[in-house]
Amino acid sequence: MDIIVYTAQLCKYFGSFTALDNLTISVEKAEIFSLLGPNGAGKTTAMKLLTTLLKPSSGDAFINGVSIRKDPFKVRSMIGYVPQMISVDGTLTGYENLLLFAKLYDIPSKEAKQRVKQSLEFMNLEDSAHKVVRTYSGGMIRRLEIAQSMLHRPKVLFLDEPTTGLDPLGVQTVWQRILELKKQFNTTILLTTHIMEEADKLSDHIAFLSGGKLAAAGTPGDLKKSLHMKGVTLEDVFIHYTKESADSERSFRETAKERKITSRLG
Ligand SMILES: Nc1ncnc2c1ncn2[C@@H]1O[C@H](COP(=O)(O)OP(=O)(O)OP(=O)(O)O)[C@@H](O)[C@H]1O
Numbered sequence: 001m002d003i004i005v006y007t008a009q010l011c012k013y014f015g016s017f018t019a020l021d022n023l024t025i026s027v028e029k030a031e032i033f034s035l036l037g038p039n040g041a042g043k044t045t046a047m048k049l050l051t052t053l054l055k056p057s058s059g060d061a062f063i064n065g066v067s068i069r070k071d072p073f074k075v076r077s078m079i080g081y082v083p084q085m086i087s088v089d090g091t092l093t094g095y096e097n098l099l100l101f102a103k104l105y106d107i108p109s110k111e112a113k114q115r116v117k118q119s120l121e122f123m124n125l126e127d128s129a130h131k132v133v134r135t136y137s138g139g140m141i142r143r144l145e146i147a148q149s150m151l152h153r154p155k156v157l158f159l160d161e162p163t164t165g166l167d168p169l170g171v172q173t174v175w176q177r178i179l180e181l182k183k184q185f186n187t188t189i190l191l192t193t194h195i196m197e198e199a200d201k202l203s204d205h206i207a208f209l210s211g212g213k214l215a216a217a218g219t220p221g222d223l224k225k226s227l228h229m230k231g232v233t234l235e236d237v238f239i240h241y242t243k244e245s246a247d248s249e250r251s252f253r254e255t256a257k258e259r260k261i262t263s264r265l266g
Pocket residue numbers: 014017019037038039040041042043044045046084
């Protein structure tokens with residue numbers, strides 16, 4: 001087993017709030033690994049730490065053996081990132097967006113043009129390459145963002161909710177392209193999603209986060225088996241593992257509130 005992403009007791013605090021609590025996970029080379037969990041579970045925070053956009057409060061993580069703390073610049077050269085929010089320029093064409101990024105990645109100009117052309121073809125965008133991006137549909141923008149994140153042939157690709165807001169056909173196209181990236185380029189892909197069908201279809205391994213903590217991890221099949229019931233879906237698994245911590249968080253908050261009131265009452 002070849003581990004390419006490893007997090008060791010990774011923590012992120014925002015003031016007194018713990019967004020990510022001692023996350024330890026390993027991702028194998030050329031696999032698709034999904035980080036799942038309710039809104040606010042810490043998925044985007046984990047991705048921002050791994051892509052060096054945020055600094056860990058404690059703990060560390062390694063991409064291909066390189067520490068995100070000690071050598072963030074080297075980490076950046078090995079990864080691609082498609083954020084939850086739009087990351088392309090609407091006033092430029094698809095082609096111009098990609099060429100700009102190729103420059104940013106220091107790809108020599110002759111090769112850059114070739115790679116941009118290849119990427120547009122790979123993402124089925126060649127017909128719209130010279131249209132300004134503000135005229136693109138949501139699905140086309142997502143595909144352009146993936147093309148952009150792949151230009152420098154990263155070892156690890158981070159996709160934060162790659163199919164949110166896309167129509168069924170757009171979703172299918174992005175799924176196909178993700179599977180193809182893994183197959184053709186041996187890219188390791190870490191993704192987040194709220195669509196359990198997507199996670200089930202694409203993932204080799206899944207980690208469930210809840211309240212910043214790792215709630216469960218395994219293959220989709222093993223996670224379903226762990227519920228010891230017939231006909232279990234990944235949605236059932238999601239609810240099973242993330243509901244408990246959500247409940248305990250609530251009760252913790254309730255308890256804290258009660259204590260505060262009690263102490264005020266003296
Ligand atoms: N810069 C910040 N300052 C303060 N709190 C933050 C900051 N960024 C994130 N948080 C908090 O950390 C928690 C985790 O946020 P994060 O964006 O990682 O969640 P998520 O799992 O990606 O959720 P979603 O499914 O809604 O995208 C949330 O409670 C959020 O409000």
